[in-house]
Amino acid sequence: MMLNMVQALNQALEQEMERDPRVVVLGEDVGVDGGVFRVTEGLYGKFGGERVIDTPLAESGIIGAAIGMTALGLRPVAEIQFMGFIYPAFNQILSHAARLRNRTRGRFPAPLTIRAPYGAGLKALEHHSESTEALFCQIPGLTVVVPSSPAEAKGLLLAAIRADDPVLFLEPSRLYRAEKEDVPEILTELPLRKARIIRDGHDLTVVAWGAMIPAALKAAESAAGSGVSAEILDLRTLSPFDEEAVLASVGRTGRALIVHEAPRQCGLGAELAAVIAEKSLLKLEAPILRVSGPDITIPLPKAENLYYVGAERIARGIRRLMEF
Amino acid sequence: MVLTRTADQKALKLQRQGRLGTYAPSQGHEACQVGAAFGLRAEDWIFPYFRDLGLYLTIGFPLASYFHYWMGNEAGLISPPGLNLYPLSITVAAQIPQATGAGMAANYLKKSLAVLATCGDGATSEGDFHEGLNFAGVFRTPNVFVCYDNQWAISTPRSRQTASATIAQKALAYGIPGIQVDGNDVLAVLAAVGEGLERARKRKGPSFVEAMTYRMGHHTTSDDATRYRDEAEVKTWESRDPLTRFRVYLKGKGVWDEAFERVVTEKASADVEAAVAEAEAKPAGAPEEIFAWTFKELPPRLAGQLAELKEFLREAGR
Ligand SMILES: Cc1ncc(C[n+]2csc(CCOP(=O)(O)OP(=O)(O)O)c2C)c(N)n1
Ligand SMILES: [Mg+2]
Numbered sequence: 001m002m003l004n005m006v007q008a009l010n011q012a013l014e015q016e017m018e019r020d021p022r023v024v025v026l027g028e029d030v031g032v033d034g035g036v037f038r039v040t041e042g043l044y045g046k047f048g049g050e051r052v053i054d055t056p057l058a059e060s061g062i063i064g065a066a067i068g069m070t071a072l073g074l075r076p077v078a079e080i081q082f083m084g085f086i087y088p089a090f091n092q093i094l095s096h097a098a099r100l101r102n103r104t105r106g107r108f109p110a111p112l113t114i115r116a117p118y119g120a121g122l123k124a125l126e127h128h129s130e131s132t133e134a135l136f137c138q139i140p141g142l143t144v145v146v147p148s149s150p151a152e153a154k155g156l157l158l159a160a161i162r163a164d165d166p167v168l169f170l171e172p173s174r175l176y177r178a179e180k181e182d183v184p185e186i187l188t189e190l191p192l193r194k195a196r197i198i199r200d201g202h203d204l205t206v207v208a209w210g211a212m213i214p215a216a217l218k219a220a221e222s223a224a225g226s227g228v229s230a231e232i233l234d235l236r237t238l239s240p241f242d243e244e245a246v247l248a249s250v251g252r253t254g255r256a257l258i259v260h261e262a263p264r265q266c267g268l269g270a271e272l273a274a275v276i277a278e279k280s281l282l283k284l285e286a287p288i289l290r291v292s293g294p295d296i297t298i299p300l301p302k303a304e305n306l307y308y309v310g311a312e313r314i315a316r317g318i319r320r321l322m323e324f
Numbered sequence: 325m326v327l328t329r330t331a332d333q334k335a336l337k338l339q340r341q342g343r344l345g346t347y348a349p350s351q352g353h354e355a356c357q358v359g360a361a362f363g364l365r366a367e368d369w370i371f372p373y374f375r376d377l378g379l380y381l382t383i384g385f386p387l388a389s390y391f392h393y394w395m396g397n398e399a400g401l402i403s404p405p406g407l408n409l410y411p412l413s414i415t416v417a418a419q420i421p422q423a424t425g426a427g428m429a430a431n432y433l434k435k436s437l438a439v440l441a442t443c444g445d446g447a448t449s450e451g452d453f454h455e456g457l458n459f460a461g462v463f464r465t466p467n468v469f470v471c472y473d474n475q476w477a478i479s480t481p482r483s484r485q486t487a488s489a490t491i492a493q494k495a496l497a498y499g500i501p502g503i504q505v506d507g508n509d510v511l512a513v514l515a516a517v518g519e520g521l522e523r524a525r526k527r528k529g530p531s532f533v534e535a536m537t538y539r540m541g542h543h544t545t546s547d548d549a550t551r552y553r554d555e556a557e558v559k560t561w562e563s564r565d566p567l568t569r570f571r572v573y574l575k576g577k578g579v580w581d582e583a584f585e586r587v588v589t590e591k592a593s594a595d596v597e598a599a600v601a602e603a604e605a606k607p608a609g610a611p612e613e614i615f616a617w618t619f620k621e622l623p624p625r626l627a628g629q630l631a632e633l634k635e636f637l638r639e640a641g642r
Pocket of ligand 1: 416417
């Protein structure tokens with residue numbers, strides 16, 4: 001069925017809730033309203049208010065409660081309305097959800113899923129456009145997943161809900177309704193911790209995720225026009241990431257371009273670059289290059305385009321790498 | 325209040341025309357916002373939130389700047405010199421402990437002033453709200469907290485936000501006097517908040533006002549309130565319109581007539597149009613502008629990134 005990302009996520013939630021009575025949904029405006037982006041639309045009507053829970057306005061409460069639910073065996077899927085509002089819950093995520101497995105030596109592993117829209121491009125209000133995934137990628141025990149298309153979103157969300165570890169599932173809001181894709185009706189998980197080559201190439205590897213994937217594809221097409229063959233690796237799981245796939249691809253192409261929308265400093269690109277440098281330096285034909293947002297607060301809509309990483313900037317990165 | 329209503333409606337219109345970004349309308353809140361701000365003095369401090377147009381206008385904040393911000397420019401948050409106005413908080417409830425801290429500083433500096441903070445009913449569920457109020461109670465800060473209890477936090481009704489009978493009673497638990505007032509009666513709000521401001525200036529400690537009102541519009545221009553609330557409920561509150569109520573009051577006092585209303589309305593429209601023109605004439609952020617305010621001075625790494633951006637724009641012919 002042709003679905004956009006919102007519909008694909010919605011279908012994943014609905015089907016998994018049908019299959020597994022332990023799955024509950026909670027968050028601000030997820031019930032009657034169906035979520036501000038409509039990802040949980042229809043679930044309240046179908047499963048009722050005890051399973052699709054409109055909570056008071058309190059992020060730390062939402063995540064803390066979700067953790068407590070896992071103690072009794074539930075599989076909560078908590079929505080944080082925008083990633084910019086996740087920080088009141090940072091303590092619950094960092095100091096509790098992600099550490100419970102270790103602290104209890106496996107007895108209470110806190111298998112919750114936290115969904116949050118993130119990223120720029122919708123010309124939204126303050127705090128609605130940031131990409132702070134790297135803050136979460138440094139948390140041991142927390143799995144961080146970002147889908148890049150509707151079908152990916154469905155399969156990866158299923159895997160996240162079924163995973164026995166806490167997962168932060170970040171949804172690029174720019175892609176929510178950007179494109180439709182044929183999404184399999186049946187429930188099939190996609191693997192966590194596995195990157196995916198979405199375009200084969202032999203001159204360089206572009207490592208990216210989420211909203212950067214369609215932009216990278218566009219850039220790769222334009223590079224193909226000038227005879228450059230770019231491979232694109234969709235990281236999918238940002239932490240713990242698929243090092244093997246990154247090194248294998250870069251080893252083949254000899255060039256690495258890492259793309260993220262987040263600021264450069266201590267972005268996930270820094271870790272990727274370090275791993276490539278540590279383990280594949282001698283296979284490189286050019287320095288590792290990052291295309292990213294600058295180290296500033298993302299501007300409000302009138303100047304957002306000055307910040308935004310799109311196909312043009314990625315294409316420029318490809319050129320620079322090939323000209324080295 | 326008429327200016328607030330006029331500017332608010334203009335903002336909605338601009339948003340529909342694509343000339344202004346996502347906007348949180350104030351219709352229904354005019355009495356709360358104006359009443360909360362009317363008793364402030366120049367030395368007082370204000371920590372507002374995102375639905376506070378009437379407050380901004382009452383304290384003399386330039387409407388052009390307010391529009392400029394909602395059009396998508398940070399520069400619209402700049403408070404003119406002499407106005408002790410902190411930038412509105414988009415993250416719910418964060419302004420509450422900040423306002424308390426300003427109150428603690430006023431105590432430390434032995435200043436006689438008041439610190440006003442506003443928030444919605446939804447905000448009262450956040451940890452920040454409770455931490456801020458608790459500090460205020462413990463440190464006897466010169467704060468006045470005003471909650472616009474407009475019955476909704478996006479789609480979440482007041483009844484889902486708290487099982488307390490009132491929000492005002494939450495203040496009592498922190499040792500802070502809390503009262504509930506009719507938030508559509510501008511004089512009632514003014515009286516309650518004014519009393520709090522006086523208490524604060526006399527260094528008698530914080531107070532809390534729950535102003536009962538109703539969000540007449542959608543939460544923001546991205547929201548569709550018909551999905552979750554009854555048209556009948558909205559209708560009930562229409563008949564309690566704060567502007568109508570004040571008009572009736574003024575008429576009763578014999579100080580209102582149609583000619584007066586016409587003058588006020590025409591002036592408001594002219595002011596709003598002028599503000600829109602001024603806001604739209606302001607430049608959008610340049611590359612230098614979006615980097616300049618990150619740190620006091622631009623660190624070399626950032627200067628390099630700025631140069632990189634400018635080079636990209638030049639190459640791209642922008
Ligand atoms: C910390 C945080 N969480 C969530 C949001 C998203 N959000 C914006 S406004 C709002 C509801 C606010 O309700 P209330 O406090 O009653 O104020 P009102 O909008 O009714 O004026 C929500 C959930 C936010 N801005 N900040
Ligand atoms: Mg409210």
